[in-house]
Amino acid sequence: MNIYTQTLKRDLRIAIRNPSSVMNPLLFFVISVSLFPLAISPEPSTLSQIAAGIIWVASMLSVLLSLNTIFHNDFENGVLEQMAISHHSLPLLILSKIISHWILTGIPIILLSPLLGVFLFLDSKATLVLMTTLLLATPSLSLIGSIGASLIVSIKNTGMLLSLLVLPLYIPILIFASSAVSQSQFGLDITGQLYFLAAILVISFMTAPYVSAAAIKISLE
Amino acid sequence: MSKLIVKDLCCQRGYNQLFSDLSFEVSSSNILRITGPNGSGKTSLLKILAGLNASENGTVYLNDFNVNSYEYQQHVFYLGHSQALSSELSVIENLEFLMSLKDTVDRKILTESLVKIGLQGYRDEYCSKLSAGQKRRVILAGLFISNAKVWLLDEPFTALDSEGIRIVEKLIKEHCDAGGICLFTTHQDSALDNQMVLAL
Numbered sequence: 285m286n287i288y289t290q291t292l293k294r295d296l297r298i299a300i301r302n303p304s305s306v307m308n309p310l311l312f313f314v315i316s317v318s319l320f321p322l323a324i325s326p327e328p329s330t331l332s333q334i335a336a337g338i339i340w341v342a343s344m345l346s347v348l349l350s351l352n353t354i355f356h357n358d359f360e361n362g363v364l365e366q367m368a369i370s371h372h373s374l375p376l377l378i379l380s381k382i383i384s385h386w387i388l389t390g391i392p393i394i395l396l397s398p399l400l401g402v403f404l405f406l407d408s409k410a411t412l413v414l415m416t417t418l419l420l421a422t423p424s425l426s427l428i429g430s431i432g433a434s435l436i437v438s439i440k441n442t443g444m445l446l447s448l449l450v451l452p453l454y455i456p457i458l459i460f461a462s463s464a465v466s467q468s469q470f471g472l473d474i475t476g477q478l479y480f481l482a483a484i485l486v487i488s489f490m491t492a493p494y495v496s497a498a499a500i501k502i503s504l505e
Numbered sequence: 506m507s508k509l510i511v512k513d514l515c516c517q518r519g520y521n522q523l524f525s526d527l528s529f530e531v532s533s534s535n536i537l538r539i540t541g542p543n544g545s546g547k548t549s550l551l552k553i554l555a556g557l558n559a560s561e562n563g564t565v566y567l568n569d570f571n572v573n574s575y576e577y578q579q580h581v582f583y584l585g586h587s588q589a590l591s592s593e594l595s596v597i598e599n600l601e602f603l604m605s606l607k608d609t610v611d612r613k614i615l616t617e618s619l620v621k622i623g624l625q626g627y628r629d630e631y632c633s634k635l636s637a638g639q640k641r642r643v644i645l646a647g648l649f650i651s652n653a654k655v656w657l658l659d660e661p662f663t664a665l666d667s668e669g670i671r672i673v674e675k676l677i678k679e680h681c682d683a684g685g686i687c688l689f690t691t692h693q694d695s696a697l698d699n700q701m702v703l704a705l
Binding site: 287290291294297298301302357358360361362363365366367368369370371372504505 | 552555556557558559575578579581583585586587588589590591592593594598602603605606607608
């Protein structure tokens with residue numbers, strides 16, 4: 285097993301042994317979505333119209349809640365320092381950590397989305413599109429989020445700083461993903477939106493690990 | 506025969522110049538003890554030598570390899586102030602991961618190194634349950650396995666009892682007798698023979 289797979293396995297093992305760090309963002313996701321019908325209207329026609337937006341905003345905020353877990357503990361206990369001085373590629377080690385973050389937050393969100401879609405009266409075709417957009421875009425959320433998390437890893441009491449750094453970068457994903465689901469409800473073509481989400485995924489996959497690695501090296505000085 | 510060559514090194518942290526024009530060479534089988542008051546730049550110097558920090562000026566080479574090269578990084582073992590242990594993982598899991606960063610993983614050898622450092626019976630214990638001295642011993646167990654030529658140890662005796670200090674000193678001596686290089690910082694007296702001293 286190479287070091288990158290081992291890093292991934294180690295992060296998953298730590299998360300399993302500390303389940304609250306994984307469960308809290310997911311519970312936030314489910315609870316926040318389930319509150320909307322109570323606050324707005326239980327009408328199926330109203331809810332199905334705004335379902336995609338609700339699920340996407342909630343998933344974005346729950347990913348944001350979990351971003352601190354990517355690097356913070358390893359920075360505090362010195363593991364990131366050992367990673368930085370090892371002769372292995374730091375961007376690839378960081379990519380392993382980002383993938384484990386996506387497995388722990390992105391995949392559960394994708395798996396929970398059909399259930400919440402039913403809850404918000406989303407039809408089966410739109411639910412499928414919602415899952416596709418989540419599958420394409422949640423890795424981008426983890427990748428882009430890792431840049432923000434690495435920039436503030438050495439700062440204590442960051443408060444809203446992470447949200448201010450990351451949320452503006454999430455906005456294009458939110459716009460294109462929710463519009464893909466809405467347009468599919470009207471039977472319109474959504475390939476443009478899906479291509480855009482795929483392009484963001486490719487760009488963030490190619491750049492985010494390198495940017496995060498550079499930011500971590502600066503934080504370690 | 507290896508040689509660590511440091512030339513005209515300058516280090517500034519904030520508005521403070523920690524050291525400037527620092528030059529020295531350490532050859533195989535030599536121990537360099539770095540001393541100095543708090544804030545004199547001992548940790549910063551080791552971090553620069555480990556490739557973690559950039560210096561304002563100067564060069565660091567191991568033989569012909571620059572501090573940022575793959576070959577240099579491969580031959581350096583750095584132990585900082587932090588323990589590099591995750592409290593959610595067991596002693597052996599932590600050590601296995603840290604040593605896999607150095608490409609040396611064999612569970613049997615790792616277990617033997619834990620016995621040598623005095624942690625027999627703690628192999629599967631979670632690190633959150635260990636004392637500060639035991640945590641230090643876990644990371645120091647990596648020294649038994651490391652193939653690195655250059656050891657950079659920042660306060661290796663901190664939190665260790667007299668038996669632990671004796672084990673680490675013996676390890677350093679064996680490493681240098683085998684042709685290795687060791688640079689360490691400490692505020693404590695060290696019983697190591699033939700050590701050179703660099704006062705910052």
